[in-house]
Amino acid sequence: MVANEREAWARMSCISCKDHYTPTNAGTCRECYEEASETEEELKKEIEELKAKISFLKTWAPQPVLDRFSDVLLQCSDGSTIRAHKAVLISKSPVFKAMLENDMEESKSGTIKIVDVSYEVLRSFIHHLYTADALFDEQMAYELLVVAEKYQVKHLKAVCEKFITSKVNNDNAVMSFAFAHQHNAKHLMEAALSLIIDNMHMLTARDEYRELVDKDPRLVVEIYEAYLAKQVNTAAKDS
Known part of the structure; x- marks a missing residue:
């Protein structure tokens, strides 16, 4: 290495260890570069491991594991069952907590009968309790919201309500408004009512309107x- 090259190398700084630091000439020494490369590989490996764990959680525990370690049986109306863990149910739902911690039939038998939902809806519901994930189509969102309200799983109810609200249109506004009233879904109710009011000239011609009247x-x-309140407010603004 010639003298000029040695001088230039001596004046170069390492961003990490600050050796030979000068404000105008910065870089990374070989030792720190190799160390950073090893750290990067470790981070990549850790990220892949985390992804694998998340994937495992999202697919829920394998049935043999549940069969061996679960302590609660959830039973649908058709007799199909889903195994779960009392600790998970109690931590996610105040209703399950009351059932399983007090002297109730469910606590004694270890079986919770949920007769008003299908197996697929119940499985999706329990999947959410374990993973905080929510995978559903529009019809499933309505059914899951009902279950989430019944068992006071607020996060799932909010997710379902947000999804349903995004799907409100002039064709389903009346049905959505009635559904929102029944299940105390405030944001859905407001969105549906606003759309109904904007299309009042079409309201009485709809079958859903006549069903609602009955x-x-x-x-x-x-x-x-x-x-009428909107009309009054509009007239007041225009006057």
């Missing part, structure tokens, strides 16, 4: 009250 006329009154 089944729950108080909701029809609420729709018209909201519509």
Whole structure:
């Protein structure tokens, strides 16, 4: 190495260890470069391991593992069952907590009968309790929201409500409004009512409207009250 090259090398700084630091000439020494490369490989390996763990959680525990270590049996109306762990159910749902920690039939038998949902909906619900993941289509979202409300799983209910709200349109607004009222879904209710009011000229021609008049006329009154309130507010602004 010639003298000029040695001088230049001596003046170079390492970003990591700051050897021979000068403000105008910075780099990375060979030792720190190799160390950084090893650290990068370790991080990549750790990330891959974490991904594998997440993948495992998302697919839920294998049935043999559940059969061996689970302590609660969830039973659907058709007799199909899903095994789960009491600790998970208690930690995620106040309703399950009350069932399993108090002197109730479910606590004594270790079996919880959930007769108003299908196996697929129940499995998706339990999957969420274990992984905080929510995979569903539009129909499943409605059914999961009902189960989430019943067992007071607030996060799942909020996720389902947000998804359903994003799908509200003029064709399903009346049905969505009635559903939201029944299951205390405030954001869905507001979105559906707003769309109904914006299309009031089409309301009475809809089959859903006539069904609502027969089944729950108080909701029809609420729709018209909201519509009239909007008209009054609009007139006040224009005057």
